[in-house]
Amino acid sequence: MKFELTILGCGSAVPTLQRNAAAQVLHVQERHFLVDCGEGTQQQLRRFKIPYNKINHIFISHLHGDHFFGLIGLLSSLSLQNRRAGLHVYADKRLQEIIEFQLRTMGCRLVYPVHFHHLGREVQLLYEDKVLTVHAFPLKHRPEAPACGFLFAERPRERHILREMTDAYAVPVAFMHRLKRGEDFVTPEGEVIANERLTKAPPLPRSYAYMTDTLFCPAHAEYVKGVHLLYHEATYGDEFARLARETFHSTAGEAARVAQLAGAGRLLLGHFSSRYPDPAPLLEQASLLFPNTSLCEDGAVFTLP
Amino acid sequence: MKFELTILGCGSAVPTLQRNAAAQVLHVQERHFLVDCGEGTQQQLRRFKIPYNKINHIFISHLHGDHFFGLIGLLSSLSLQNRRAGLHVYADKRLQEIIEFQLRTMGCRLVYPVHFHHLGREVQLLYEDKVLTVHAFPLKHRPEAPACGFLFAERPRERHILREMTDAYAVPVAFMHRLKRGEDFVTPEGEVIANERLTKAPPLPRSYAYMTDTLFCPAHAEYVKGVHLLYHEATYGDEFARLARETFHSTAGEAARVAQLAGAGRLLLGHFSSRYPDPAPLLEQASLLFPNTSLCEDGAVFTLP
Numbered sequence: 277m278k279f280e281l282t283i284l285g286c287g288s289a290v291p292t293l294q295r296n297a298a299a300q301v302l303h304v305q306e307r308h309f310l311v312d313c314g315e316g317t318q319q320q321l322r323r324f325k326i327p328y329n330k331i332n333h334i335f336i337s338h339l340h341g342d343h344f345f346g347l348i349g350l351l352s353s354l355s356l357q358n359r360r361a362g363l364h365v366y367a368d369k370r371l372q373e374i375i376e377f378q379l380r381t382m383g384c385r386l387v388y389p390v391h392f393h394h395l396g397r398e399v400q401l402l403y404e405d406k407v408l409t410v411h412a413f414p415l416k417h418r419p420e421a422p423a424c425g426f427l428f429a430e431r432p433r434e435r436h437i438l439r440e441m442t443d444a445y446a447v448p449v450a451f452m453h454r455l456k457r458g459e460d461f462v463t464p465e466g467e468v469i470a471n472e473r474l475t476k477a478p479p480l481p482r483s484y485a486y487m488t489d490t491l492f493c494p495a496h497a498e499y500v501k502g503v504h505l506l507y508h509e510a511t512y513g514d515e516f517a518r519l520a521r522e523t524f525h526s527t528a529g530e531a532a533r534v535a536q537l538a539g540a541g542r543l544l545l546g547h548f549s550s551r552y553p554d555p556a557p558l559l560e561q562a563s564l565l566f567p568n569t570s571l572c573e574d575g576a577v578f579t580l581p
Numbered sequence: 582m583k584f585e586l587t588i589l590g591c592g593s594a595v596p597t598l599q600r601n602a603a604a605q606v607l608h609v610q611e612r613h614f615l616v617d618c619g620e621g622t623q624q625q626l627r628r629f630k631i632p633y634n635k636i637n638h639i640f641i642s643h644l645h646g647d648h649f650f651g652l653i654g655l656l657s658s659l660s661l662q663n664r665r666a667g668l669h670v671y672a673d674k675r676l677q678e679i680i681e682f683q684l685r686t687m688g689c690r691l692v693y694p695v696h697f698h699h700l701g702r703e704v705q706l707l708y709e710d711k712v713l714t715v716h717a718f719p720l721k722h723r724p725e726a727p728a729c730g731f732l733f734a735e736r737p738r739e740r741h742i743l744r745e746m747t748d749a750y751a752v753p754v755a756f757m758h759r760l761k762r763g764e765d766f767v768t769p770e771g772e773v774i775a776n777e778r779l780t781k782a783p784p785l786p787r788s789y790a791y792m793t794d795t796l797f798c799p800a801h802a803e804y805v806k807g808v809h810l811l812y813h814e815a816t817y818g819d820e821f822a823r824l825a826r827e828t829f830h831s832t833a834g835e836a837a838r839v840a841q842l843a844g845a846g847r848l849l850l851g852h853f854s855s856r857y858p859d860p861a862p863l864l865e866q867a868s869l870l871f872p873n874t875s876l877c878e879d880g881a882v883f884t885l886p
Contacts, residue, residue, distance in 0.1 A: 289658075290658045290661050291624060291658075292627070293624070293627050296624070315620055315621065315651065316620065316621045318596070318620070319596060319598070319601070319620075322598050341653065341654055341657045341687070341689075345650075345653055345654045348646065348650055349602075349650045352650075353594075353595045356595050370687070373686055374682070374686050377686075378679050378682075378683070381675050381678055381679050381682075382644050382645075382675070382679070382726070383644075383725030383726070384646075384725070420689070421687070
């Protein structure tokens with residue numbers, strides 16, 4: 277039951293040789309969700325061996341180039357490879373205009389359908405299936421490029437049947453789905469068998485949140501309460517707190533504060549300014565407040581057990 | 582007097598890990614000309630240490646994504662780095678629409694001027710200065726994306742003064758510019774001193790031509806007669822001649838035939854289909870007809886002495 281995040285790019289506005297523009301893939305069981313798609317994402321997908329024809333859902337946080345300039349190239353390559361399956365893109369509605377204008381003007385038609393879903397400024401359920409849900413929530417970024425965070429949360433799973441015990445108590449097959457939901461079993465003789473004796477608890481549902489680009493705002497923690505893995509931008513170190521405010525970004529310490537307020541399990545820092553060839557100082561700053569913090573780098577893989 | 586070509590990408594429609602999308606830089610003395618700008622070009626410019634803030638002229642062969650999807654990212658990064666100098670882009674006029682629509686829709690303004698120059702279907706002088714000229718000429722590609730080739734040609738230089746000889750004959754300073762153009766000198770006594778005794782011939786002007794994407798067409802050789810260095814697409818090997826025709830591309834043998842017809846000095850093959858992880862067979866095929874052929878690879882540098 278895989279729940280694995282691969283960082284394709286953790287740079288900021290201007291990419292560097294160490295760090296590509298923003299993009300990552302969350303792999304939840306057989307699903308591959310692409311989150312942001314900066315220039316060069318299709319090459320990073322190849323480099324890190326992500327089966328990118330299996331990506332069916334792409335989430336774009338906001339309309340700054342380092343988060344979406346790679347989308348047109350990826351869409352085109354998928355078309356050249358004769359993709360047939362529809363592709364869902366969740367983004368600012370202007371992204372649809374940009375992509376469609378570009379394709380139309382080039383005289384190019386994709387050979388598969390792209391379904392655009394527009395992000396609003398409220399909490400919004402973007403996607404759900406039997407395994408997980410994806411919500412968007414509003415962040416605070418530049419006025420021309422309102423940004424959204426994304427929360428990927430597994431649904432609670434049903435309890436596991438202990439087959440030897442249900443055999444021993446001759447639980448009928450028809451009752452199994454009620455056992456899985458936690459009901460006790462009453463034998464024909466009227467004996468109550470506690471559910472805990474017949475089943476065991478399922479693994480806890482796992483969750484991942486993506487928060488970039490944004491000003492520090494304590495209220496954002498409410499959107500990701502108890503999240504297991506939190507990616508939060510840390511464009512700057514705390515020494516540039518003022519620059520961070522002016523540019524609508526966060527510092528490492530602010531990212532840690534959000535993780536702390538949310539009661540997150542683990543914090544990942546990314547979206548580093550090119551002024552940090554080595555972002556180690558950002559790790560130090562964040563760890564003071566939130567010890568379970570890691571730095572992202574391109575190609576890094578983070579797994580939730 | 583540098584005349585040096587750096588290959589940034591020599592892949593075709595779908596880039597591979599070995600080969601980026603089309604882009605290259607021609608460095609002629611202090612000028613850096615960018616030719617095509619596929620996705621990832623700004624990263625390749627960094628990787629191969631091209632001073633990309635010095636690029637003032639960008640030539641885009643045609644409107645397929647693998648030749649221009651990197652332009653918007655490069656333009657944006659130059660703006661974020663506070664470029665001031667104007668930038669000239671020579672391309673299909675629809676590229677201006679695409680770039681301007683995208684910037685306007687994103688609510689983004691570049692902090693420096695971009696001057697678009699539209700390519701036509703005739704031979705066209707795009708650029709000239711005291712050192713060289715750049716011409717566009719029409720190739721044969723898909724109807725929705727008419728392609729142009731580009732010819733970079735140094736102007737003939739003036740002859741070099743042999744200072745000891747002009748001193749010996751007391752040639753007046755005012756006459757020097759006529760000497761440089763090849764005139765003989767007549768002494769006050771009426772003696773004619775042949776120009777060859779007072780000057781030496783300058784180096785021959787060098788030239789470079791870029792031809793991609795195109796169907797094989799013998800007449801194209803006329804545009805690049807006597808060119809020193811010719812880059813010609815060889816998307817396929819000769820075994821796929823029919824596929825090449827259907828997709829408006831050339832084979833390795835056809836590239837060699839153009840080089841031969843043009844009397845080129847040296848042929849460079851590129852724009853390889855992703856079906857050739859190793860394009861060595863294309864080199865073999867072309868070399869049969871035109872021995873002085875080389876394969877491009879990303880990062881390769883070719884210098885004209």
